[in-house]
Structure formats: structure tokens, C-alpha cells
Amino acid sequence: MNHTTVVTLAQALINCPSITPHDAGCQALLMQRLQAVGFTVEPLNFGDTSNFWAWHGSGSPCFTFAGHTDVVPPGPLAAWRYPPFSAQIADGLLYGRGAADMKGAVAAMVIAAERFVTEHPEHSGRLALLITSDEEGEATDGTRRVVETLLQRGERIDYCLVGEPSSESQLGDVIKIGRRGSLSATVTIQGIQGHVAYPHLVDNPLHRTLPALQALLAMEWDQGTAQFPATSLQITDIQAGSGVDNVTPSQLRLHLNWRYSPQLITPQIQQRVTTLLDDYQLPYTIRWRLSGEPFITPRGTLLEAVVAAVQHCTGLTPEQSTAGGTSDGRFIAPMGAQVVELGVSNATIHQANESVSIAELTLLCQLYQQLMRSLLNDSDRISGYPSA
Numbered sequence: 175m176n177h178t179t180v181v182t183l184a185q186a187l188i189n190c191p192s193i194t195p196h197d198a199g200c201q202a203l204l205m206q207r208l209q210a211v212g213f214t215v216e217p218l219n220f221g222d223t224s225n226f227w228a229w230h231g232s233g234s235p236c237f238t239f240a241g242h243t244d245v246v247p248p249g250p251l252a253a254w255r256y257p258p259f260s261a262q263i264a265d266g267l268l269y270g271r272g273a274a275d276m277k278g279a280v281a282a283m284v285i286a287a288e289r290f291v292t293e294h295p296e297h298s299g300r301l302a303l304l305i306t307s308d309e310e311g312e313a314t315d316g317t318r319r320v321v322e323t324l325l326q327r328g329e330r331i332d333y334c335l336v337g338e339p340s341s342e343s344q345l346g347d348v349i350k351i352g353r354r355g356s357l358s359a360t361v362t363i364q365g366i367q368g369h370v371a372y373p374h375l376v377d378n379p380l381h382r383t384l385p386a387l388q389a390l391l392a393m394e395w396d397q398g399t400a401q402f403p404a405t406s407l408q409i410t411d412i413q414a415g416s417g418v419d420n421v422t423p424s425q426l427r428l429h430l431n432w433r434y435s436p437q438l439i440t441p442q443i444q445q446r447v448t449t450l451l452d453d454y455q456l457p458y459t460i461r462w463r464l465s466g467e468p469f470i471t472p473r474g475t476l477l478e479a480v481v482a483a484v485q486h487c488t489g490l491t492p493e494q495s496t497a498g499g500t501s502d503g504r505f506i507a508p509m510g511a512q513v514v515e516l517g518v519s520n521a522t523i524h525q526a527n528e529s530v531s532i533a534e535l536t537l538l539c540q541l542y543q544q545l546m547r548s549l550l551n552d553s554d555r556i557s558g559y560p561s562a
């Protein structure tokens with residue numbers, strides 16, 4: 175096997191300065207390669223965001239690799255040992271913004287898919303890739319829109335491997351089998367502004383809100399599960415007042431964020447908050463923003479195939495985690511898909527001098543190939559691996 179190909183492709187991707195939502199030419203490189211080995215490739219661009227959906231074969235199951243070509247900004251350049259888009263290799267590491275999150279994994283998916291369809295042109299089911307250039311930003315026109323398009327056409331994804339950097343100290347030590355939900359609220363509480371020396375003429379929203387806030391923070395939302403920690407609420411901002419000593423504020427604005435498990439459904443959180451604000455008789459308005467519902471992929475065909483492939487290629491039994499922020503898995507899981515995230519080590523993501531180990535990249539490519547053999551080619555199942 176030519177081990178340099180995946181590194182060369184990862185370098186070509188890092189050379190494109192694709193800061194969210196810009197793709198900067200990454201997807202053209204990927205689409206060209208996939209087309210050359212027989213994939214049907216469909217760009218699905220919305221607004222500033224570039225996406226594509228590519229597939230090979232037909233029928234079920236549909237196994238999809240999901241990934242993103244966009245990266246977060248590099249930050250101050252002086253902090254970088256090598257320029258962030260120069261893709262330098264030193265001491266077995268490939269450096270650059272996006273090396274670990276997640277151009278390395280995108281290169282590994284595409285090279286693994288090329289090799290798999292070349293070895294197994296008549297594989298069972300459908301092999302697909304869903305690639306977006308807006309994962310790190312608002313993600314409005316990215317995976318969410320592609321999924322909407324697929325649903326409108328009646329296309330489905332059975333199994334989805336998201337290439338986010340799930341590993342901690344070495345490739346395959348941790349996989350993600352779900353993610354917590356993320357819900358935000360902006361609450362505005364009205365008051366009556368006035369002179370502090372005339373308290374009978376004012377209605378201070380700070381005084382009215384603080385007891386309600388104490389009660390909100392004391393609330394137990396749930397107790398967590400074996401897979402999820404207990405739901406947490408964080409106050410992320412409070413604004414009121416004009417910074418002077420003799421005027422009371424006319425209104426207070428509060429920003430809240432919940433990270434929650436599938437034990438709670440979103441309306442339950444909303445209901446409990448509005449009930450509490452009503453109990454305290456606060457004159458409020460509230461605006462909700464749902465970033466993603468929580469999801470969990472239970473034990474099943476995909477999870478078993480991923481665990482078996484990790485064991486086969488690395489000798490490790492991966493920890494099954496739901497930690498961390500949201501990922502694009504939040505848009506794919508509601509299609510009814512089983513979703514697992516497996517990618518390289520995440521120690522340097524979003525940092526200066528982001529890097530990926532070349533050994534991990536090469537092994538990840540083999541791991542992805544093994545997964546396709548398990549899911550799309552019966553004769554290549556790992557022995558002992560239970561059939562679907």
C-alpha cells in the first residue's frame with residue numbers, strides 16, 4: 175500500500191486556507207478524485223457554503239463518511255512554528271490549521287474510499303460521502319441543508335462515520351457514540367429606570383431577577399445516565415445598567431446555555447424555565463436557540479463494526495464517549511441513521527501548531543477501509559464479527 179498518498183492529499187487540503195465558511199478549493203480536489211474512481215458527485219452549495227454528496231453503488235445499507243473542509247482561523251501567526259497553511263512535516267507530524275480537525279480524516283476517507291471501490295467494484299449497498307465547508311461556524315447551510323435535500327428525495331443514510339478527531343492520546347482510544355444537546359436562551363427582563371435616590375419610583379430588574387436566578391441554578395435537571403453526565407446550565411452573560419452609580423437599569427438581559435442528555439426533551443427544559451420565571455412574576459421575554467438535539471447510537475451494526483475495526487487495526491478497545499461540544503452528527507442522527515465518530519487525536523485542535531501524526535493518518539486510512547469491508551462486503555467481515 176502506498177502510505178504517502180493520504181499525507182499528500184492532506185497536505186494539498188491544508189494548503190487551501192479554508193476558513194469557515196470558505197472551502198478555498200478543497201472540495202474540487204476531493205470531487206475530482208472520487209469521480210475518477212466512479213463516484214457520482216453532486217455539489218450542493220447554499221449561500222456561502224460549499225457542500226457535496228458523492229456516492230458509489232446502490233441499495234442498502236447506505237454507509238456514509240461525513241466530514242468538513244473548513245477550519246477555524248489560525249489566530250496570531252507569530253504563535254505558529256510554520257505558517258498555518260504550509261503543511262510542513264517535521265518529526266513524524268504534519269503541521270497546519272485543520273491537520274487534525276479534520277482535513278487529515280477527510281483525506282483518509284477519500285483515499286480509503288478510492289482503494290475500497292477499486293478492490294471491490296461490486297460491493298454491496300451504497301458508499302457515500304457528505305462533505306461541508308460550514309461545520310465550525312453557524313452550520314446553517316452545511317450538513318443540515320444537505321440532509322434536508324436527501325430527505326426530500328427519500329434518500330436515507332443507515333450508517334454514518336463522522337471523522338471528527340475523537341481520539342485522545344492515540345488513534346482509536348476514544349470513539350463518540352452520541353453528543354449532548356445544546357440549547358441557548360436570551361431572557362430580557364423589563365424594569366423601570368430611575369434615580370437611585372428615589373427607589374419608590376424605580377423597578378430594578380436586577381433586584382427582581384437575582385432570586386429567580388438562584389432558584390434556576392439550584393434546579394436539578396436530571397441525574398445523567400451511564401453514557402451522559404447530568405445536564406448542566408451555564409449563565410454565559412448578564413447585561414444591565416449603564417455603568418453609573420445613580421441610575422437603576424431599565425432592563426436586564428441574560429444569556430443561558432444548557433448541555434443536556436437524551437433524558438430530557440427540549441420542551442421540558444423550556445417549560446421548566448418559563449414556569450419558574452412566571453412563579454417569580456418577572457416581566458420577561460425569552461428567545462430560544464436550539465443548536466442541536468442530543469443523540470445516542472445504541473449498540474448495533476455500526477457500533478460493533480467500528481469497535482471491531484479499531485480492535486483489528488490498533489489492538490485497542492475504544493472508550494465510548496459522548497463528551498465534548500456538538501458535531502454535525504446532530505443533523506444526521508435524526509434521519510434515523512446510526513452515527514459514530516472516529517478520527518485522529520484531538521490534543522492540538524483549534525490551537526496554534528495544530529498537527530496530526532503521520533502514523534495515525536496512515537492507520538486511520540486502513541481503519542476506514544476495514545470498516546467499509548465490514549459494512550459493505552460480506553465476504554470480508556472480520557471473523558467473529560456478528561452479522562447484521
Ligand SMILES: [Zn+2]
Nearest residue numbers: 275276309338
Ligand atoms: Zn471538526
